[in-house]
Amino acid sequence: MNLVFDGHNDVLLRLWRSRNEGRNPVAEFRNGTSAGHIDAPRAKRGGLAGGLCAIYIPSPHDFTLREPDANGHYATPLDPPLERASSLDIALEMAAIAHRLDQDGSWRLCHTTTEIREAMTDGVFAAVLHMEGCEAIDADLDTLEVFHAAGLRSLGPVWSRNNIFGHGVPFAYPSSPDTGPGLTRAGEELVRACNRLGILIDLAHLTEKGFWDVERLSDQPLIASHSNVHALTPVARNLTDRQMDAIKASHGLVGLNYAVTMLRPDGRDDAETSLATMVSHVDYLVDRMGIDCVALGSDFDGATIPNVIGDAAGNQRLVTALKDRGYGPSDLDKICRENWLRVLASAWHE
Numbered sequence: 172m173n174l175v176f177d178g179h180n181d182v183l184l185r186l187w188r189s190r191n192e193g194r195n196p197v198a199e200f201r202n203g204t205s206a207g208h209i210d211a212p213r214a215k216r217g218g219l220a221g222g223l224c225a226i227y228i229p230s231p232h233d234f235t236l237r238e239p240d241a242n243g244h245y246a247t248p249l250d251p252p253l254e255r256a257s258s259l260d261i262a263l264e265m266a267a268i269a270h271r272l273d274q275d276g277s278w279r280l281c282h283t284t285t286e287i288r289e290a291m292t293d294g295v296f297a298a299v300l301h302m303e304g305c306e307a308i309d310a311d312l313d314t315l316e317v318f319h320a321a322g323l324r325s326l327g328p329v330w331s332r333n334n335i336f337g338h339g340v341p342f343a344y345p346s347s348p349d350t351g352p353g354l355t356r357a358g359e360e361l362v363r364a365c366n367r368l369g370i371l372i373d374l375a376h377l378t379e380k381g382f383w384d385v386e387r388l389s390d391q392p393l394i395a396s397h398s399n400v401h402a403l404t405p406v407a408r409n410l411t412d413r414q415m416d417a418i419k420a421s422h423g424l425v426g427l428n429y430a431v432t433m434l435r436p437d438g439r440d441d442a443e444t445s446l447a448t449m450v451s452h453v454d455y456l457v458d459r460m461g462i463d464c465v466a467l468g469s470d471f472d473g474a475t476i477p478n479v480i481g482d483a484a485g486n487q488r489l490v491t492a493l494k495d496r497g498y499g500p501s502d503l504d505k506i507c508r509e510n511w512l513r514v515l516a517s518a519w520h521e
């Protein structure tokens with residue numbers, strides 16, 4: 172089995188919702204459940220040994236993609252901006268679940284790549300705390316310092332929604348990622364602070380202008396934790412060739428997103444999506460950027476994923492498909508783990 176360190180999941184969102192419905196999120200993760208994609212038993216079965224676990228503030232109404240028209244085209248408007256106070260409450264509740272899982276031994280909150288490797292060796296899920304959209308952070312970045320002290324080691328300035336730090340890219344098919352302005356002045360300060368503190372900056376969900384703002388300001392390798400190839404699936408969330416060239420030049424990476432709407436050429440929300448379709452995006456990313464710049468970013472618990480994968484327990488089916496496609500042992504080590512560990516070590520000043 173090829174152990175995977177994965178660039179993006181929303182298991183904390185699912186566990187936070189369980190908590191709100193009166194269930195015990197720690198027991199649910201530790202003992203397993205039939206809901207969603209990730210818990211400790213299923214992660215173990217699928218060789219999902221760790222990953223970036225997002226604090227993500229859901230909008231008050233449940234987000235859904237706009238219905239496609241007869242041509243399969245859709246353009247979902249951006250969700251309205253959120254208030255900070257209620258966002259901070261939710262972010263703290265999710266961070267508390269992450270810490271309780273750590274205290275329980277159900278997963279291990281990791282702050283260094285050494286800790287990630289130790290957790291993987293010990294067979295404990297290696298969780299890195301990530302923030303997907305910084306609605307909980309104030310413009311003076313006081314809360315950023317506190318979340319960093321609480322273990323935050325990665326963030327995306329925006330989700331597909333605008334906030335004080337920048338503009339999000341909408342879910343639209345077909346669409347260029349160049350949909351509006353990029354970072355605000357506060358967003359530029361956030362990038363500088365992340366460089367100083369050693370917090371990874373994630374480009375997923377930024378507009379193309381925001382992408383180039385980070386490229387101009389940041390010392391880190393450029394990372395899109397869960398994004399795919401625009402030339403294959405022209406959704407606004409996917410990356411153009413030019414963006415991939417910049418990621419390659421910075422020695423960064425792209426994590427393959429398993430979301431079917433970002434994999435399928437027709438952009439449809441249809442879980443009957445093949446392993447070959449997933450592999451086609453990996454092939455394109457490797458052709459364009461080289462084997463050192465391609466990794467995985469499943470979006471487990473955050474998206475419709477192919478039925479052939481199903482949940483975390485099915486994760487090795489993709490690895491096997493890549494092996495069958497001709498990727499060798501060292502290629503698979505890089506895609507499954509080592510590329511992520513290299514960029515994390517760089518962003519974290521190790």
Ligand SMILES: [Zn+2]
Nearest residue numbers: 303375376397
């Ligand atoms: Zn996302």
